[in-house]
Amino acid sequence: MSQALRVGVAGLGTVGAALISQVAHRREALTARCGRGIEVVAVSARSRGKDRGFDLKKMKWFDDPVALARDASIDVFVELMGGSGGVAKAAVEAALAAGKSVVTANKALLAKHGVKLAALAEKNNVALNYEAAVGAAIPIVKTLREGLAGNEIARIYGILNGTCNYILTRMEQEGLSFADCLKDAQRLGYAEADPTFDIEGHDTAQKLSILASLAFGTKVDESAIYVEGISSIAPADLAAADELGYRVKLLGVAVKTPQGIEQRVHPTMVRKDSAIAQVMGVTNAVTVDASGINPITLIGPGAGGAATASAVLSDIADVARGLRVMPFGRPTAKLASVRKAPMxxxxxxxxxxxxxxxxxxxxxxxxxxxxxxxxxxxxxxxxxxxxxxxxxxxxxxxxxxxxxxxxxxxxxxxxxxxxxxxxxxxxxxxxxxxxxx
Ligand SMILES: NC(=O)c1ccc[n+]([C@@H]2O[C@H](COP(=O)([O-])OP(=O)(O)OC[C@H]3O[C@@H](n4cnc5c(N)ncnc54)[C@H](OP(=O)(O)O)[C@@H]3O)[C@@H](O)[C@H]2O)c1
Missing domain, CATH: 3.30.70.260 (ACT domain)
Known part of the structure; x- marks a missing residue:
């Protein structure tokens, strides 16, 4: 059997800690599926002394994630720190330049620098895998890039932010105001202390920019997206929607039009009997309209340590198996510039x-x-x-x-x-x- 894949993980927070636990618990199954073992041999985080619920002694510690990314003791670098630039970007670039495949869950980094990083991965013949960055456990990246590689995609739309869907669900089911539901979401840990990024639609926009690139072969470009959040939605809208046979969801939609690729994030009325309308609470869902087939809807947990780590682990397993697909499903040189369709x-x-x-x-x-x-x-x-x-x-x-x-x-x-x-x-x-x- 081949040597185990040696993994370096930078970031041991919600997702990183769950990943370490899953690698340990699924050791045998992973070896059987990949034909070789997967071992986390080195890690990095900010604070070495923090109790993370697992034994760090068996792993090499790095204060500096960039040094870990370049280190000869690892084959693949896993970035789970977050942030659209800074140390996450520096470490991912260092790993790719050193000829190591990278796995990341970082949508912000990909939305901003995805094309450049993909080009660097291509140049160095390594993988840049990011299944967890959109919809966490939902395998939508692989569905678009690999599963539907032979189909033409007409439209993709989804519920990509659990916080917004939680708020809209509670407003609809209990007739509560937006402000009350937001407060509850914050109390339960579903919304950040500063919820602007989620409720104003920017988190959904970052994810949509990645999906649109995969679906339509365009460069990832968040600035091409029209964005509107859910803070203006009133219980009266949800009650009226219900009466008329609709539900209101915050959707990210990318669709091919004669004017170009229309990319938009906004509260949207969807028919109550559609698959996407059934998705309640923090759950995420994505529907793809592709040529030759009926629409496909994937539904699942779009956040949380275990859910996100499961997608990270599947990306690591691909590297262990020696699978490598171009990050956006085609050479970066062939990605077209986005023509922003006017709203x-x-x-x-x-x-x-x-x-x-x-x-x-x-x-x-x-x-x-x-x-x-x-x-x-x-x-x-x-x-x-x-x-x-x-x-x-x-x-x-x-x-x-x-x-x-x-x-x-x-x-x-x-x-x-x-x-x-x-x-x-x-x-x-x-x-x-x-x-x-
Ligand atoms: N949580 C989710 O549900 C979820 C879902 C999908 C995608 N993601 C993505 O997954 C990534 C990680 O998210 P998370 O929720 O696990 O974040 P988190 O709990 O805040 O953990 C971040 C980790 O990064 C470490 N870190 C931060 N800055 C660092 C630096 N300069 N040097 C070394 N280590 C550093 C932190 O170290 P300390 O522990 O020492 O502070 C911590 O371990 C993000 O890109 C996020 O967008 C998360």
Whole structure:
């Protein structure tokens, strides 16, 4: 049998510690599957003295992750420190330049420097594996890069942030406000003390930038993504969605359009009977529409030490088996620059919630403005003062909920601006895009 694969791990936090435990517990199975053993022989973290629940004595310790990355005692370098640059980038570059394969779970690093790092890996004929960076345990990177290598991909969309899905699920099921659900998510450890990165959609955007590259052969480019978070979603939207047969999810969507690859992150209405709508709580899911097959949806845990480590371990197993695929599924020189598809040309259905002034002629004015933009309505729910829940009746106005047939973003924005000028509504209209599925 070949010699064991010698692994160096930088970062022994939530994911790193889980990885060390899984390698130890699955030693025999891994040897059988890979035809050789996998051994963690060297590690690095910030604090050597911290109790991590395993014996560090059997492993060589490095204060400096870059020194570990270059060290001759390892065959593969595993980066589990995090951060889009700094020591994580320096260590990954050092390992690749030294001819060592790299495994990382670091979406921030890949979203920012993925193409450069992939080129370095290619130049040195080594692997750069990052299954855990998107959707943690969900094998979506391999699905796109290897499993669907022969298919043309038309669209990919997913729930890529557990925090947002947890908040939206609780809001929907318990009628709670966004602020209350966020507080609970923080208390339970599902949301950071500063939740901006998650709730404003940036975490989803980083992951989407990687998936879009794999799906469409474009350079990873987070700046090409339109991003909108979930903080404006109200319980009234979720209740109305439910009534109309929809759920609201924060989706990352990348889709081929005649204008280029449209990449967007925003709260999205999806039909209640679709696979993605069934995904509740912190769970993640990705749906791929590919040529010649029905849509594929992968659902699973998108975070957590054990879930993330399982994907890291599968990447290490690939290195042990001698498998190497180009990081983005094709030579980096062949990755195309992204043409950012302008959002105002986005086409689809829309949910619009207006706080309409309760006076004669309001409905006719709204209808006229929509007709001027050639927007047709699939449904309209107009609450009357008498029947409307008290929470929805505000100072002489009542909610009107509209679902449009496919139209353009530009048309919707123009119609709503005109309605605003007509002074028949109060407050800002709520607009949620509908994704066909
Ligand atoms: N946690 C998840 O659910 C999850 C899911 C998917 C992807 N990921 C990704 O996995 C990576 C690791 O996440 P994590 O949750 O395990 O993070 P974490 O718990 O904060 O652990 C980070 C580890 O990196 C070490 N570290 C930080 N800076 C260092 C430096 N300058 N030199 C040496 N070691 C350093 C820390 O050392 P000390 O322990 O000594 O402080 C710690 O062990 C990140 O890229 C993250 O985005 C995480």
């Amino acid at each position: 105002q040309r986005h086409e689809g259905g829309y949910y619009i919630r207006l706080q309409a002034r309760d006076k004669p002629g309001t409905a006719a004015t709204i209808a006229k403005r929509l007709a001027q933009q050639e927007i047709s309505l699939e449904s309209i729910v107009q609450r009357h003062r008498k029947g409307a829940p008290e929470s929805e009746v505000k100072g002489g106005s009542v909610p009107v909920i509209l679902i449009t047939y496919a139209t353009s973003e530009d048309a919707v924005r123009k119609a709503l601006a005109a309605v605003g000028r007509d002074k028949v509504i109060s407050g800002r209209p709520q607009v949620i895009r509908i994704e066909k599925n």
